[in-house]
Amino acid sequence: MISMEELLGLISELIKIPSVSYSRELWDIGSFISDWFKENGISAKTIKINDSPMVIASVGRGKRRIMLNGHMDVVPEGSRKKWRYDPFSGKRHNGRIYGRGSSDMKAGLGVLMNATKELADMIDYKIDFVAVPDEEVEGKGSLYLSERYKPDAVFLAEPSNSELIGIGEKGILQLSLIAKGRSVHSSLASKGENAIMKMAETLSNLSKISEIKTEVPKGLKEAMETSLQIYGEDAGRITFNAAMISGGERANVVPAECKATVDMRIPPGTTSDKVLSWIGKNSRECEIIKEEKSDPTYTSQDNVYVRSLIESARRFVKDARPYVILGATDGRFFRERGIPAIKFGPGRLEEAHTANESVSEKEIIIADKIYKDFLTGLNKTPFA
Ligand SMILES: [Zn+2]
Numbered sequence: 001m002i003s004m005e006e007l008l009g010l011i012s013e014l015i016k017i018p019s020v021s022y023s024r025e026l027w028d029i030g031s032f033i034s035d036w037f038k039e040n041g042i043s044a045k046t047i048k049i050n051d052s053p054m055v056i057a058s059v060g061r062g063k064r065r066i067m068l069n070g071h072m073d074v075v076p077e078g079s080r081k082k083w084r085y086d087p088f089s090g091k092r093h094n095g096r097i098y099g100r101g102s103s104d105m106k107a108g109l110g111v112l113m114n115a116t117k118e119l120a121d122m123i124d125y126k127i128d129f130v131a132v133p134d135e136e137v138e139g140k141g142s143l144y145l146s147e148r149y150k151p152d153a154v155f156l157a158e159p160s161n162s163e164l165i166g167i168g169e170k171g172i173l174q175l176s177l178i179a180k181g182r183s184v185h186s187s188l189a190s191k192g193e194n195a196i197m198k199m200a201e202t203l204s205n206l207s208k209i210s211e212i213k214t215e216v217p218k219g220l221k222e223a224m225e226t227s228l229q230i231y232g233e234d235a236g237r238i239t240f241n242a243a244m245i246s247g248g249e250r251a252n253v254v255p256a257e258c259k260a261t262v263d264m265r266i267p268p269g270t271t272s273d274k275v276l277s278w279i280g281k282n283s284r285e286c287e288i289i290k291e292e293k294s295d296p297t298y299t300s301q302d303n304v305y306v307r308s309l310i311e312s313a314r315r316f317v318k319d320a321r322p323y324v325i326l327g328a329t330d331g332r333f334f335r336e337r338g339i340p341a342i343k344f345g346p347g348r349l350e351e352a353h354t355a356n357e358s359v360s361e362k363e364i365i366i367a368d369k370i371y372k373d374f375l376t377g378l379n380k381t382p383f384a
Contacts, residue, residue, distance in 0.1 A: 004365050008097065010036070011110035011364065012090035015099035021073040021137045026052045029072045033113065033131050040117045052133035054141045059116055064125035066378065067151040068116060069142065069330060070109035071135030074101035075353050082355035095361050102359040103347030108157025111346060111364060115371045124379050135330050142330035146337050153305040153340040156331050157371075159347030162363045163317045166343030167306055168220050168298030168324040169332060171266040173275050174291040176259060177202065177283060179247075183256040192254035196247050199258040202283045206262065207240045209278060214238065214269040219300025223322035224267075231326060238275060239265045261291065265326060268296040294328065297335035305340050308381050312374035313344070316366050344370075 019029040030053030034044040037057045044057035055072075077087035077100045085091045087100040097107070109131060116129040128151065132141030160166055179202065181195030216224045216236065227235035240262065247258030266275055272293045280288060299306060301322050313320030331341035346367035347359040 004368075007110060007114050007368060008092065008361055008364060010113070011102075011107050011359075012092055012097055012099075014106040014110055015090035015097065015102055016088055018077075018088045019072050019074055019101070020076050021134055022052065026072060026133045030055050030131070030133070033072070036113065037117070042117060042120060049133060049141050049144055050138075052141075054133055054144070055131040057116060057129045058126060059120035059129075060123040060126045062123075062125040064378070065149075065151040066125060066127050066375070067145070067149060067154040067334075068112040068127060068129045069145070069154050069156045070105060070112050070131055071133070071141070071330070072109065072131045073133055073136050074104070074106075075136050076100075078355060084356055087355075087357075092361070096358040097361060097364075098356065098358045100357055102351070102357050103159045103349075104352035104357070105158050105345060105347065107347050107359040107364050108159065108345030108367070111367050111371055112155075112157050114368060115375055118372060119375050122376060122379075127375070132330065139330050139333065142333045146333035146339070151334075151339060153303075153342065154331065154334045155309075155371075156329055156341065156343045157345030157367070158329055158343045159349050159352055159359075160344050161348050162346060162366050163313070163319045163321065164226070164344075165306070165310055165313060165320065165322045166325045166329070166331070167223050167301060167303075167322045168268050169296065169328055170268075170324070170326055171272045171294045171296035172328060173264045173266060173272045173279075173293050174261065175276075175279065176261050176289040176291055177286040178289070179258045179260075179286045181254065181256050181258075184254050186252040186254060189254055195255045195258040198285050199245070199247065199260055202286050203242045203260060203262070205282050206279060207242070209238050209264065209275065209282075210240050212238060212278070214267055216267075216269050217298065217300075219302055220268055220298050220324060222301050223298075223324050226321050226323040227326070230323065234265075235324060235326060236267055238267065238270070266296050268298045268324065271295050294332060295336070297332045297341075298324070299335060299340040299342060303340050304381060306342060308377060309342060309344060309370075309374050312377060313370045315373060316370050
């Protein structure tokens with residue numbers, strides 16, 4: 001058993017390595033993690049994914065396989081002037097650890113490393129610990145894993161406020177729309193065709209997509225309740241954001257072209273294809289270019305791994321409950337292939353990507369206890 005001080009120290013060390021996505025320092029944190037496992041008698045291998053390292057350490061034996069998945073990369077620190085402490089100091093102060101990546105998700109990464117090490121000789125199944133390099137950007141690490149590993153379940157220790165267990169997430173549809181018109185002098189406006197006015201009308205029609213009712217899947221009812229409480233009604237509906245627009249040349253010319261980019265977040269219960277076809281029908285006068293498209297995914301709240309993680313969490317946190325995440329995590333790659341994927345970890349999502357990001361040491365200790373309780377309990381939990 002390592003002491004809690006050691007775990008907190010480990011997390012502070014992870015924060016000190018400025019492992020921004022795509023940076024050279026990803027190799028530093030990769031070696032740090034594999035050395036740490038080696039020092040603890042566990043062999044770890046490093047593979048190369050798009051010029052970045054991915055570290056895999058496997059322990060235990062048996063038929064059942066559990067993946068513990070954390071990302072090593074962080075988003076850039078932004079303006080240093082906004083930070084009270086150096087963003088890569090890993091400074092500990094008043095029960096918190098500060099720095100870029102503290103909440104998202106080096107605290108979670110440390111908790112998963114520690115659980116893998118401590119349980120190595122205590123489990124009758126296999127744990128694959130993986131540290132991926134690019135969750136904040138392309139997610140190629142987890143995509144690679146989802147194509148080659150068939151674990152019984154995947155746990156991602158992304159920040160989830162200790163009491164929330166993420167079992168579903170929204171899909172994304174990002175499109176560019178192009179409206180064409182015909183230019184004439186503005187003094188003869190009615191003889192031309194105004195592309196900006198066409199676009200304005202189309203966008204206003206498309207925004208009505210938020211009013212379409214979608215049915216919450218049965219296995220997600222409780223989780224959706226929680227998300228509606230936390231985030232309001234946007235959690236349960238297709239959100240529509242007209243994000244960027246450009247068009248026109250000068251004040252006295254009727255514009256011949258207008259381009260807009262829109263972003264929709266799609267709740268479980270519908271698909272990105274259905275949304276796309278609705279958009280197609282309701283924007284007849286625009287050309288549509290697909291920019292990004294992914295489906296919502298979820299693991300049912302009745303899944304045996306979800307149930308037993310909630311049970312373990314409730315031993316330490318009264319309000320532990322499932323919810324649906326509004327953003328995307330690497331969990332989607334696994335759920336798309338039918339593998340249960342669950343997001344749970346220390347830290348707060350509100351802290352992620354902000355200046356003065358920090359994580360509570362108390363939350364780290366609770367998450368550590370919950371993971372160890374849950375993973376030890378799996379020894380007697382039957383297969384799904
Ligand atoms: Zn993250």
